Amino acid sequence: MTLLAHDRYCDEVTEQVRLLRAVITSGADLSATVPTCPDWTLEELVRHTGGALRWVELLVRTRAREEIPVEQVPGGGGPQARGDAAALDAWLAESGEAVVAALREAGPDTEVWTWAGTHTTGFWARRMTHELVVHRADAALAAGHPFEVAPEVAADAIDEWLEIVRFMQRVLPEDASVRQLRGPGRSIHLHATDTAPGLNAEWLVELTGDVIAWRRGHEKATVALRGPLTPLLLAFYRRLPVQTPGLEVLGERELLDRWLERASFG
Numbered sequence: 001m002t003l004l005a006h007d008r009y010c011d012e013v014t015e016q017v018r019l020l021r022a023v024i025t026s027g028a029d030l031s032a033t034v035p036t037c038p039d040w041t042l043e044e045l046v047r048h049t050g051g052a053l054r055w056v057e058l059l060v061r062t063r064a065r066e067e068i069p070v071e072q073v074p075g076g077g078g079p080q081a082r083g084d085a086a087a088l089d090a091w092l093a094e095s096g097e098a099v100v101a102a103l104r105e106a107g108p109d110t111e112v113w114t115w116a117g118t119h120t121t122g123f124w125a126r127r128m129t130h131e132l133v134v135h136r137a138d139a140a141l142a143a144g145h146p147f148e149v150a151p152e153v154a155a156d157a158i159d160e161w162l163e164i165v166r167f168m169q170r171v172l173p174e175d176a177s178v179r180q181l182r183g184p185g186r187s188i189h190l191h192a193t194d195t196a197p198g199l200n201a202e203w204l205v206e207l208t209g210d211v212i213a214w215r216r217g218h219e220k221a222t223v224a225l226r227g228p229l230t231p232l233l234l235a236f237y238r239r240l241p242v243q244t245p246g247l248e249v250l251g252e253r254e255l256l257d258r259w260l261e262r263a264s265f266g
Contacts, residue, residue, distance in 0.1 A: 004156055006108035009125035010100050012153055013053075016132035017096030020049065020139055024089045028143035031083065036138045036239045045142070046088055047078040049135045050095040056124045057099040060106050064113045099128060116167055130157040137239050147230065151192075154233045155201045158190065161237065162205065162214045165263045169211040181262055182207050186255055189221035190236065192229035201229055205259075223251035236260075 004012075023042075024030070030043035037045055054076045058068055070076055075095075079087035106112070108122030116123060133149055134157070140147040149157075186208060192201035204221055206213040225232065227247035234240040235247055238260055242249055249256060 003122070003126065004129075004152065006122055006125055007104070009122075009129045010103050012129045012150075013100050013103070013125070013132060014096060016129065016136055017053075017092060020046065020132065020136045021089050021092055023136070023139045023143050023145060024085050024092065026143065026145070028139075028145075030085060030088070032142055034138050034142040036141055042139060042142050043082065043088065045135060045138055046092060049132065050078055050088075050092045051076040052131055053092075053095040053099045053128060056128055057095070057102045059112055060099070060102040060110075060121050060124055063106075063110065065111075066113050067115070068113075103128075116164070126156070126160060129153065130160050133157055134237055134239065137234055137237075141239065147234075149230060149233070151195050151199055151201065151229055154229050155192070155195075155199055157233055158203060158236060159216075162203070162212070166212050166214070181212075181258060182209070184208055185222065187219075187221040187223075188256060188259060189219060189224040190232060191218070191224060191226040192232050193226055194228040207255075207259075221251065223249065223253060223256045225249055225256060 024046060028042060030041065032042050034040045034042055034045050040048065051070065051073065055068065055070055055073045058064070058073050062068075075091070079091050081087055103121060103125045106121040108120060108125065110121045111119055112121050112124070113119065114123045133153060137147050139145075186206075188205040188207070190203040190205070195201040200216050202216060202218045204215055204217055204219045225235065225242060225247065227235075227244075231240055231244050231246055235242050235244060240247075242256065242260070
């Protein structure tokens with residue numbers, strides 16, 4: 001597994017913020033429910049995303065060695081006025097600019113608190129990239145907009161998701177939902193069908209050990225999910241159903257359904 005360059009993550013944060021802002025300023029209904037995050041309206045989704053950017057900016061800028069409560073993040077809640085697309089847009093733009101500046105200044109290897117096993121600023125550059133990618137997809141689906149993402153970013157988002165699930169299984173080994181995923185001979189194959197060969201956008205996820213194991217490559221599995229990379233990514237993140245046109249399930253569908261239901265951040 002090869003990470004993208006730190007500057008590329010920073011560039012992608014900038015790009016994803018720009019694209020999310022385009023949804024806000026398109027005339028989309030900010031009060032509309034987000035189908036993939038039904039507890040949120042579109043405005044609440046944007047406030048959550050911008051708040052996360054400001055939280056990470058504070059962590060990185062101050063070189064925090066312990067978690068900072070989100071309540072202590074200046075401006076983390078967003079503009080006071082509700083339903084004001086211009087104010088929300090300006091706040092999100094400022095949030096994105098601030099976190100990118102902090103990440104670029106720190107570089108990828110500066111020590112900082114994270115909730116995972118990697119305690120560097122590089123973790124946050126990557127995490128914010130994919131936080132934005134997935135929540136921009138949420139916003140696009142809510143507003144009825146098309147969604148695309150660069151193939152190498154989409155592939156890295158799948159890598160990161162698998163790493164997060166593996167990490168959470170290590171720290172929560174007795175969780176019942178985790179135990180129910182594992183079993184002899186169980187495996188999942190993801191196969192993107194529309195990418196250049198050099199990207200190697202295929203994955204094997206093995207569920208036979210104490211924690212999941214995964215690697216890039218084309219191998220036989222208990223169940224396979226095939227299709228174009230963008231919908232494959234969104235289905236694996238539970239943003240699209242696996243019945244989406246263009247996606248195909250081969251093998252034991254029940255295992256894939258259990259994975260999608262139970263594999264999570266924790």
